[in-house]
């Protein structure tokens with residue numbers, strides 16, 4: 001049943017919350033896809049569920065058609081740009097970089113519960129995490145980007161190109177499934193939790209990060225919040241909405257926190273410039289080898305460890 005939501009004195013109908021099915025919704029603001037994305041200008045309405053706090057960026061456009069965003073230019077302005085910068089020496093030199101530091105730290109945390117086994121990284125990009133995880137796990141990854149997967153495969157990584165929602169895993173079961181900054185990309189989280197459950201071994205781990213809709217950063221910055229980048233991110237969770245998803249998905253919550261992460265200084269400058277609305281600046285060109293990793297924590301990205309019951 002759709003819910004009538006007030007927006008600029010007009011009335012628009014939106015379907016109920018994708019997490020709790022609540023119909024008490026509030027229209028926060030309208031926004032467009034960021035101008036730097038290689039995608040035409042989708043319009044989004046950002047809606048908050050007043051029952052569980054889940055915030056979603058909704059559009060009439062087919063988001064799956066937005067796959068073309070994830071081309072070479074996307075990865076060259078993301079944390080995953082490192083394989084471009086250090087080229088053929090990757091992955092040895094990658095160890096100095098932010099994305100690799102995050103990977104090593106995250107694997108250390110995962111190994112508190114699972115020491116070894118099979119691991120699937122969903123939204124693996126060029127496979128930095130898969131490479132780091134391979135030291136302990138039989139690790140593989142999937143990503144919608146043909147470009148990123150081809151790059152990772154050059155280094156012998158087991159990467160598959162495709163949309164997680166559409167891949168048939170043919171009864172393949174994993175002991176650990178990870179999604180780093182990926183859950184926000186899916187508009188229907190319950191379907192994702194269900195599919196993850198189906199391909200996890202009993203007692204298996206589901207570990208992910210998400211942009212927090214209850215953060216001060218989102219409340220203060222609204223549409224200028226660096227995480228508010230539909231159609232890359234369209235789902236923003238609260239602690240309450242994640243607890244509901246875990247409960248419905250038959251997962252036990254092992255850990256929920258805001259540990260912060262390593263970012264490249266060049267990438268941080270890029271994000272800041274975009275938040276401030278600066279489109280051209282010398283600072284935007286300084287990413288790459290001149291970057292150095294910085295540990296930051298704006299308390300707006302949560303990390304969650306779940307265990308299949």
Ligand SMILES: [Zn+2]
Pocket residue numbers: 017018019020021022049050051052053054
């Ligand atoms: Zn809700």
